[in-house]
Amino acid sequence: MAASKGERTKERIVEVALELFREHGYDATTMRMVAEAAGVSLGNAYYYFASKDLLLQAFYREVHEAHVAAARPLLAAERTLVGRLRAVMLAKLEVIEPYHRFSALMFRSAADPESPLNPFHPAGDDIRREGEQLFAEALAGSSTKVPKALAAELPNLLWTYSMGIVLYWIHDRTEGRERTRKVIERTVELIASAIKLSSNPLLRPFQSKVLALVRDLQPLRE
Amino acid sequence: MAASKGERTKERIVEVALELFREHGYDATTMRMVAEAAGVSLGNAYYYFASKDLLLQAFYREVHEAHVAAARPLLAAERTLVGRLRAVMLAKLEVIEPYHRFSALMFRSAADPESPLNPFHPAGDDIRREGEQLFAEALAGSSTKVPKALAAELPNLLWTYSMGIVLYWIHDRTEGRERTRKVIERTVELIASAIKLSSNPLLRPFQSKVLALVRDLQPLRE
DNA sequence: GTCTATAACCGGATAGAC
DNA sequence: GTCTATCCGGTTATAGAC
Known part of the structure; x- marks a missing residue:
């Protein structure tokens, strides 16, 4: 009070x-x-x-909090990596659906350098960090062993991936967002496969190149 | 007249x-x-x-045409896949550099559903198609054999990739855009490696999943 | 029917008094 | 902290000139 x-x-x-x-x-x-x-x-x-934009930030926060609230119980019931990633993504879809009509405008800041939704936005932003945190939890609680070097970069990569899905969803006019759901299903399977494949020695040189790149991408976040 | x-x-x-x-x-x-x-x-x-936005489209067209003009002579001198991709990307960087100061605003439409710069924008837009065309040329003239199934999807994927690089470049405050240059170097190498790896039988199931996904992504373009 | 101009509207943002 | 009055710039209505 x-x-x-x-x-x-x-x-x-x-x-x-x-x-x-x-x-x-x-x-x-x-x-x-x-x-x-x-x-x-x-x-x-x-x-x-x-500014009006600052009010929009309040909107992002609300959406984010609803997302976390929707994802946690689903995560509690899933142990496989693919299942956990799927759960997080579908929870996101659920939460943002009411805004689909206006999504183009409400999410346009995703590309705005000043917006926390922008994947390249300098660090220090709560919402993105908390979003990454959710993916970190999804990874940590899974039955799949994730190589340590990869584990450090994945939450950030997955958050970026999720922004891409949102961008796709914005354009998805299909009934029940069928198309986005299918893309999510395929991508989470691919991501899980890729993570498992990453241990394969044949791909070692390729993997370390990818990791080096990802690490190089970071400093833009200062 | x-x-x-x-x-x-x-x-x-x-x-x-x-x-x-x-x-x-x-x-x-x-x-x-x-x-x-x-x-x-x-x-x-x-x-x-x-609208003012329509004037901006004129700007995009000018930038695109300058890009093609800058890339063609470089392509004439390169035969390796990696060299050709690098040439196209560095030409892009050259052309957009004068606009870096204002890039955030001038390229924000990259996420706007109505903008041709948006990678998910429905087809029919000249600038994106011509951009893909440039990558198609880069691929076609290279000494690396690209599997047919992949070749059909690559121009579109590479165009999307180039939009990602632009987004990165917008945030790059380093001298001479050193950071973006490094990211381009690393990514073109990775892309070329990945294309070559894609023929490896071990990755066949993975590759077909990726291709299926990419093909599924398309219909959003109607 | 193609072109041009003036006036007004609307909404984000700011100045400055209380 | 709160208000009123204004500014400013994108956009539109509309009338008339060529």
């Missing part, structure tokens, strides 16, 4: 904003609508959120 | 717009500036370009 008046106002703004986003989408929701619905003036809304 | 008055006006608008983009970037260039520089009214500028 230590919430100051300001904190409560801020919370109220986020709340109505997310509701409006769900109802009308991001673009169709104006800052004026948000301000009015929250019972504050336009200028005052900007006092709390310096 | 059949250029009607309207065509000439349109051309003039594109011309000054690209110049202003180069000088100030996309966002800082206003439609009012473009109109004034082209010597037309604001409303008239909109008669020719229904």
Whole structure:
């Protein structure tokens, strides 16, 4: 109850904003609508959120938290690597489905250098780190042994992969997102196969090249 | 010389717009500036370009054409697969370098479903098709034999890859884009290795799974 | 029917008074 | 912290000129 008046106002703004986003989408929701619905003036809304984009970040966080909440129970029931990856991805699909109508706009920041959704965005961003964390858990709890060198890079790679799936899903107009589901099924199988194959000595030189590349990619995150 | 008055006006608008983009970037260039520089009214500028984004498409086309022009002579001098891929990618880097300052804004459409730069954008778009064509040439002229099934999918995959490199480059603040250059070097080597490995019988089942996936990805392009 | 201009709208963002 | 008044730039409506 230590919430100051300001904190409560801020919370109220986020709340109505997310509701409006769900109802009308991001673009169709104006800052004026948000301000009015929250019972504050336009200028005052900007006092709390310096830009409309910052409100969108609140949306990402909500989606992320719903994703974690949806994925955990599924993970508890799966031991195979492929099953666990599938669970995480399908949970994501479930959570974002209500936003599909507006997804193009709401996820366009995925390519924006300033956005945490951008896979190349410099580190320090909570949402991406927590997303990677979820994949780390999916890997750690699986019955498949993942080589250590690979294990260090995989969460980050899988997070990037998941962003690619979201990008695909945005364009998927099929009933029940059938197409995206199929792509997820095929890709999680492939990823699991690739991880298992990676121990094969024939591929050793190839594998170490890939790892070296992946490690080189990182410093952009500073 | 059949250029009607309207065509000439349109051309003039594109011309000054690209110049202003180069000088100030996309966002800082206003439609009012473009109109004034082209010597037309604001409303008239909109008669020719229904949106600012359509002017940006003209920019993409120019960049693409410069890329092809820069890549062709390099390709003429390279026979190895790795050399040819490298040539195409480095030519790209050369061409886009002048826009690095503003790249975040100018390339943000890469994730926009409506943009031809989006790798998942439905087919029918010239620029992406021509980009794939360039990679098809790079492959066709190389000394490496590419399995037919793979050859059909590769141009499209390589184009997507090149978009990923651009996304990386956008975030690359290093001197001379050293980091991106290194990533290109490593990735073209990996790609060439992977193509060669793909003939290995041990990987046959893996390879066919990958190809099946890639083919499945396509129909989104309708 | 092709082209051009002026005025206005709309929504994100800011300034500055209280 | 809150407001009102404005700015600014993309976009549109619309009227008229060639």
